[in-house]
Amino acid sequence: MIKLNILNMKNFLQTVNACCGAVNLLYPDGKKEDINKHYGIQNQLLQKYRENKNCLLLSLDIPTPKDYMSIVSYYAGDC
Template structure:
């Protein structure tokens, strides 16, 4: 699990959509939901991001090490 503070949602979602495997968003109640190429969910995240003044805290479970490294590399370069 990784916790991120997203400051550039469009770029983050582009990185997620380039992943080859599921990228699960974790909810406080323990549910998981794949956000990779799930455009309705991504639209909801973008709306929350805008409501939070261009900032959004997310907890992710990224089972694929390759996809995990891709998202971590994006995040460290974007922040």
């Protein structure tokens, strides 16, 4: 599990959609939801991001190591 404070949602979602496996969004109640190429969920996240003044804290579970490293590398370069 990784917690990220997303400051650039457009680039974050592009990175997520380039992943080959699941990118699971973790909810406080324990529910998981794959956001990779699930545009309805992504639009909801984008709306929350905008409502929160272009900032959104997300908890993610990324089971594929290559995808995990891709998102961590994106995040490290975006901060």
